[in-house]
Amino acid sequence: MLYLSITHPSLRLTAPALKKLQTHCDFLLKSSTFIFPQAPQRKVTMSGVIVQNMSFKPGQTLTVTGVPNPDSTNFAINIGNSPEELALHLNPRFSAHGDNHTVVCNSYQGGSWCQEHRPDGFPFNQGEEFKIWITFTHDEFKITLPDNSEIHFPNRPGAEKYNYMLFEGGVRIHSIEIK
Numbered sequence: 001m002l003y004l005s006i007t008h009p010s011l012r013l014t015a016p017a018l019k020k021l022q023t024h025c026d027f028l029l030k031s032s033t034f035i036f037p038q039a040p041q042r043k044v045t046m047s048g049v050i051v052q053n054m055s056f057k058p059g060q061t062l063t064v065t066g067v068p069n070p071d072s073t074n075f076a077i078n079i080g081n082s083p084e085e086l087a088l089h090l091n092p093r094f095s096a097h098g099d100n101h102t103v104v105c106n107s108y109q110g111g112s113w114c115q116e117h118r119p120d121g122f123p124f125n126q127g128e129e130f131k132i133w134i135t136f137t138h139d140e141f142k143i144t145l146p147d148n149s150e151i152h153f154p155n156r157p158g159a160e161k162y163n164y165m166l167f168e169g170g171v172r173i174h175s176i177e178i179k
Contacts (some may be wrong), residue, residue, distance in 0.1 A: 072170025123147035
């Protein structure tokens with residue numbers, strides 16, 4: 001039996017479980033270390049987790065659980081239809097891009113970043129587990145942060161569904177769930 005051990009997102013899948021998961025959505029794992037017991041010398045490291053063709057529609061909530069690395073400068077949760085069209089870029093920054101302890105929300109359209117939204121508060125700690133809930137409505141993303149504070153970010157592209165997610169940066173993603 002082949003095990004795929006993904007140390008970055010803290011996931012462990014057997015080959016049959018991976019095949020079953022792929023029948024429901026397409027995904028590409030980057031920023032992870034793949035270890036194959038049959039050939040322990042083979043180790044591949046990449047840089048993010050991409051989930052594709054797993055629709056996120058109005059009325060649904062995406063729940064993300066993870067732990068920022070102890071030395072994390074920032075991480076990001078991106079939702080859109082492609083890397084070129086991101087409806088939501090949620091970027092908690094411990095110390096990155098000239099910001100300290102700042103949450104930045106934005107969207108990326110037509111090859112350019114749009115107007116940033118910087119809410120007050122920063123309920124994240126390096127090395128401590130967090131849970132974020134992102135509820136999608138036709139008009140906005142309601143983001144509930146670990147301290148239960150809320151961010152309301154507009155659905156700028158106005159799409160009825162999104163099927164591309166990218167989780168990247170200094171974070172170990174433990175679970176991703178859409179209900």
